[in-house]
Amino acid sequence: MENIEKVPVHVSIIMDGNGRWAGEHGMERAAGHIEGVESVRACTEAAVKYGVKYLSLYAFSEENWGRPREEVEALMALMFKSMLAELRNFLDNGIRFIVLGHRERLGDELNRAIDDCMEKTRDNGRLTLVIFLSYSGKWDIMQAARRYAMEILEHPDEAGVRLEMDPDGFDRYLVTAGIPDPDLIIRTSGEMRLSNYMLWQAAYSELYFTDILWPDFREKEFLSALLDYSKRDRRYGKVK
Numbered sequence: 001m002e003n004i005e006k007v008p009v010h011v012s013i014i015m016d017g018n019g020r021w022a023g024e025h026g027m028e029r030a031a032g033h034i035e036g037v038e039s040v041r042a043c044t045e046a047a048v049k050y051g052v053k054y055l056s057l058y059a060f061s062e063e064n065w066g067r068p069r070e071e072v073e074a075l076m077a078l079m080f081k082s083m084l085a086e087l088r089n090f091l092d093n094g095i096r097f098i099v100l101g102h103r104e105r106l107g108d109e110l111n112r113a114i115d116d117c118m119e120k121t122r123d124n125g126r127l128t129l130v131i132f133l134s135y136s137g138k139w140d141i142m143q144a145a146r147r148y149a150m151e152i153l154e155h156p157d158e159a160g161v162r163l164e165m166d167p168d169g170f171d172r173y174l175v176t177a178g179i180p181d182p183d184l185i186i187r188t189s190g191e192m193r194l195s196n197y198m199l200w201q202a203a204y205s206e207l208y209f210t211d212i213l214w215p216d217f218r219e220k221e222f223l224s225a226l227l228d229y230s231k232r233d234r235r236y237g238k239v240k
């Protein structure tokens with residue numbers, strides 16, 4: 001096995017290019033999403049193999065609700081089906097499964113299945129697999145600010161202390177509370193933007209862009225990103 005000098009604790013992927021992959025293969029966009037699930041499986045296995053502790057995947061953004069209804073429905077149905085199909089694998093391989101995002105926008109049936117899968121895998125510790133569903137960075141910061149403001153309103157006696165809070169204290173209001181910030185953010189398909197992903201948490205993430213389309217991004221490509229990361233010099237604004 002390849003010897004990686006510095007393995008990122010948290011790898012996050014903006015999985016992009018399913019539609020273009022399908023187009024290149026003369027298929028409907030949905031076929032690209034279905035093939036993309038194989039890449040999710042491959043990267044999850046690779047994350048376990050190389051000792052990554054958190055793998056998070058941007059699966060559906062708040063803005064993606066604006067896609068044609070059939071595509072949105074196909075994506076939600078695929079999420080539902082894949083999650084149920086993978087539960088056994090999560091249990092056998094010590095994978096904790098978490099979904100983060102604006103869950104109120106998801107259907108009841110999907111939400112129940114997500115809760116069930118999260119509950120059954122909650123004590124697993126080998127890898128935490130986080131799926132961002134109906135998520136956007138601005139939404140996350142807004143909901144955190146709202147909850148923060150509510151706490152101050154509900155406990156005016158502690159307002160002084162709370163208003164003095166530092167950025168680390170604010171972290172616990174974000175949906176990612178308890179999950180370390182991503183060390184490495186990968187985006188596939190040649191696009192070089194964050195598309196409203198983890199705007200707060202990505203403050204010091206290393207970014208890795210590749211032209212490979214998501215359905216073609218498998219263990220080899222995952223390993224290339226890890227090797228690239230291991231050569232990075234993270235300075236956090238300091239002088240070394």
Ligand code: IPE
Pocket residue numbers: 015016017018019020021059060061064075189214
């Ligand atoms: C990523 O692939 C999957 C989602 C955003 C849900 P796309 O569907 O964005 O594929 P392209 O970018 O159109 O090729």
Ligand code: IPE
Pocket residue numbers: 014015016017058059060061064191193195
């Ligand atoms: C980003 O991909 C969102 C996800 C991967 C879930 P998009 O395809 O939606 O992003 P844009 O529209 O190209 O910025």
Ligand code: MG
Pocket residue numbers: 016017018
């Ligand atoms: Mg896209």
